[in-house]
Amino acid sequence: MEEREIIIVKGGRQTPFSRGILAQTLAQAGAGPEMSHQIASEVRAELMAEQRFTVEEEEVLARVRDKLVKKDAIAVGRLDKWRILRESSEPVVVLIGGATGVGTSTLAADVARRLNIQSVVGTDSIREVLRHAISPDLLPILHKSSYEIKRQDMRVPVEEEDAVLFGFREQAARVCVGVEAIVERGLKEGTNLVVEGVHLVPGIIPERYLDHPNICTLVVHLSDENVHRSRFYIRAMGTAMRRPAEEYIAHFQQIR
Structure with missing residues (x-):
């Protein structure tokens, strides 16, 4: 029976x-x-x-x-x-920032799976869209990795040793305009969303997001430098990375 x-x-x-x-x-x-x-x-x-x-x-x-x-x-x-x-019928937006290689993409995928969120967006994808809309002549910092930015790429005078930091913050500010547009649309349409990437920097993302009841913001930090370095080799073996791991290692201190 x-x-x-x-x-x-x-x-x-x-x-x-x-x-x-x-x-x-x-x-x-x-x-x-x-x-x-x-x-x-x-x-x-x-x-x-x-x-x-x-x-x-x-x-x-x-x-x-x-x-x-x-x-x-x-x-x-x-x-x-x-x-x-x-x-709840309210949308949930999770913003996950952190340096390249610390695991923001992995964490974003896990959060999305656990919360059954279908939309996961990387800030690199947003930057790529902006690259197609804005020419290198108009905004050169958008078309380079942050650790490749030179003094001459900046619109304001900075010391050479400060170019990477200033360039990164300038690039992050531009990318966060796109992030803000995606987040605002998600909130308006009631769409659950996870956004992850190096450009989600405290002090650059809108302050109103920090206290917003529908938005959770966090920054991932990997304290062990040796573990951080090894992540680039692991990524290179597991994915078709556009750049070899050695290139990231060569600019490791700037990435940190």
Whole structure:
């Protein structure tokens, strides 16, 4: 005889109970994979033993919460926040800054996966769009990597040793105009969004984003220089990098 299916009810909508989906929900709240699958299996086993074949979603989540609080109390708070986020109609925008090679792209992809956000934009892509719209003669700093910027590329007089820093900040300011346009459209249209990249610099991104209830901003820092260096070689092996790792290493201090 076929085993009966457990049906989860929420607001008149019915869906089959899925251990995989429930485990994924727990993982999104930060619980470990093994714990997530264990709790999902235990909840299903309890419902089957009680012959509860039609259950409200709130009851399932309450059972999950009771089990989770005994195993990982911190994850309980994250689960509650995740539920609030899931039920909210407000958009969520996450801005992740950090130097090249520290892992902003990896973190952005992981955040998007956990929060089920479909749109992930890199600031390098925004800079590329601006490059096609603005000629090198008009804005040369936009067409170079920040560590390649020279004194003559600047519109204001700076010392040669300050050219990279001033050039980078000038480039970041231009790119952040594009970032602002994308973020404002996302907020207006209710689109969840993750933006990551080296150009998201405190003091350059609009200050109103820091206290905005829909926007989360963070900067990734890798304190170990040796680990940071090794990231460029790992990236070179795992992706078709446009530049060899040695070029980044040669300008490592400017990147840091």
